[in-house]
Amino acid sequence: MDAETYDLRGLNCPLPVLKTRRKLADMTAGSRIWVETSDPLAVIDMPNFCQTEGHRLIETISIRGGHRFHIERGST
Template sequence: MLENKLPKPASVYDLKGLNCPLPVLKAKKRLAGMRPGTRLWLETTDPLAVIDIPAFCSDSGHRLVETAAVSGGHRFLVERGQQRS
């Protein structure tokens, strides 16, 4: 019998109504408590998030899996990277 190895559905972190730099700071703290390889949807209304979230992922070693424009904001699917020493 084979085990089901499908990834667990990503949680959603509602960051709507927060402005720069709060979405990135809160995402950083939330991701720090997650295991590498797990995924998190970030939902934002801050127009600068389309610049800030991808830059944060790149700088922090996380993978930006998907970005979507939604009514009133954006959604970002982030996969937690390996911890940096």
């Protein structure tokens, strides 16, 4: 399944989570997205956001200067 990459590098907390929330709201349930961040707190914030909002965090990858989060939109 192809997934769009949403580049949020350069943004600091809470913007990566807020922008990801807004992006996922426009997607259909089951859709997937890669979110790239450079904010060091995103490694804590994104998993918490997914769990709280009912989305599935499929994978977290460390990349140069940050992280990539593979997220599947939940039905909420």
